[in-house]
Amino acid sequence: MAADAAAFRAEARAWLEANCPPSMRTPMPDDEVVWGGRRASFKNPDSKLWLERMAAKGWTVPTWPRDYGGGGLSDAEARILEEEMRRLNCRSPLQSFGIWMLGPVLLEFGTEAQKAAHLPRIARGEIRWCQGYSEPEAGSDLAGLKTRAVLQGEHFLVNGHKIWTSYANFADWIFCLVRTDPSAKKHEGISFLLIDMDDPGVRTRPIRLISGASPFCETFIENVRVPQENLVGGLNNGWTIAKKLLEHERKMIASIGERQRGAERSLAALAKAYAGERDGRVADAVLRDRIAQHEIDQRAFRLTQRRAAEEAKSGSPGPASAMFKYYGTELNKRKFELLLHCVGTQALGWQGDGFSRDELRIAREWLRSKANSIEGGTSEIQLNIIAKRVLGLPD
């Protein structure tokens, strides 16, 4: 076991060293993040090369089966690969809702044909997916969704209005929760549909965030015909899949503070630089205490993620994902508050002169971080889940 692990580590390290282009080992600017898709653009040509090499190796999705474009690695091997990538500061070759959310549920609930059709294209970054869950009247109360899908012969006819659909304006396909039985109880009349956004009946309208960026949209679906074969997991069985997908999504968002962006300056380094240093220490004892508190929590949180991975019998995150979603996102928000505290008014610039590029990023990332405890289910909803499903407290 240990010998195998060591051999795999050596192999992974050698391969990464030989194949990861040097520019892919530097901190990743926002405009070089690769999301793939039919309209993918690569500002840095090395990003394309890196994606192709990783995809050919199956390492964009290391634990998926080889048949579907994966690397066929065990969880332990995947962790080693991750560690080696971190060691070399390798950028993540592909960001993808297909990888984080849809893929895992297709592997669990998809038909053979669905897996063969969609998984390899996700793995290679050819199709970019977005998530059509939330609606104007259905946020935390997701099961209250109204988008209708009516079965007509071989097709569903879909009509509805989704909102907060991240990157819908860049996506090729959308996985959608739709109501297929309006007379059933609200959780029991929902289905999970895959919809090609090439259809002219699908329109998107970007919405601007407080951070100034427009990463999400309203999505309008009007008289769109969706082949029956795009129904995942059976008619009116969508809620089960929806919840499973959310567990994967939450696990992903929980690690929001860890997303690989190469080397970044630590809070302590920033505090020393912007707020003062005395005898090699952060001069302000209050600030120092807050940084240590944060780093201690962050480290204990990471240790808990590792412990959970060691204890998990299956790959499925389960209700504990609510804890990671809650704690990880609250931690990330705290990190940005602290970052602002360390950097002072140099972190409050919006644009133009007087601020470095890195400094200008801080305010926007701070604002963006506020969404972490909302997207994928709010912190309050996660606490509800822990109370009910982990602690067994009554309704």
Next chain:
Amino acid sequence: MALTLDADTALIRDTAFDFFAKRSPVSALRKLRDDKDALGFSLPLWRQMVELGWAGFLVPEAHGGSDFGCLGLGQVLEAAGRTLAASPLVATALIGASALALAGSAAQKAAHLPALAKGERLVALALEEGPHHAPYRIATAARRAGTGFRLEGEKRLVLDGHVADLLIVAARSSGTADERGGITLFLVPADAAGVARTRSVMVDSRNAALVRLDGVELGEEAVLGRVDAGAEVLDPVLDRARAGLAAEMLGSAAEAFERTVQYLKDRKQFGVPIGSFQALKHRAAAMFCEIELARSAVVAALAALDAGGDEASALASLAKAKAGDALFLVGNEGVQMHGGIGMTDEHEIGFFLKRARVAQASFGDGAFQRDRYAALMGY
């Protein structure tokens, strides 16, 4: 370094949980308190622990122990924390054994470790002098006298100090108070001339004592480790003390939390269980997270101490900070969520709150551990 327990350690854990639940429930501590028991713990119970080998977990095999390690002893301490069991586990099996095993001369080890592992020698570390943990702030003087030393000073919060057979005294042999250098550790028989011990009755009903050293004459052979370099022994011993106490606090926090969650399910107001109120649910869920984090930190610290890497000190402080904060939170919320009954002496939840404060302050509270963590991390 795994964060899950191997089969042997898991077995120790199960045995210990069962042992304390059956033989030393919280009512045992109440009885010791109410009886004003002179020892402050049950000797027969201690003998049973010794029989299970727990006194010798940190004692090398050559000296009659099992050298089972910190992770194993941590499981026992966590189990003891569940029922707030009073015993010499912390002062003797954890701290005393560590100091002697890590720094003792061949003669010192031979003289004390076998007896310690057999449960026949109780040890106490006489370190603190002020109301806040400050391991280098030592004014107790060790002056050269002939070929030996003469100790003068006063120590407080000496765990098991009034019942110990052997005191490990930190004294200043050179330098000024607060200086890391210039501290020397001495092995002092509790019955040596000039040693006066007074029990301090603490809010958590656990053992502590005031120890006065009034011209205690010692030979060179009483020095544990090297003269003026006591901090080199103290640091790793305190790392173990912090991680071990963190394990104990984790057990107390988990127990107080489970009791509170059960109460939320049982107690009805407004015709419904109070656990259906979201204001309480969310606080319970937040406590759950803090305990899970504390658990990971404690396991990591104990395992790192056994592995002996340079991460151990930072992880020990991290674990002490997290477990202390978790117990503090749960102790307070536990009382609040029990309402009036939680304020009564008859109910046991208050015992956890009382223990929380003393355990938190012992060997450094959260602020101390964070400052130390920052220093170790270079800021």
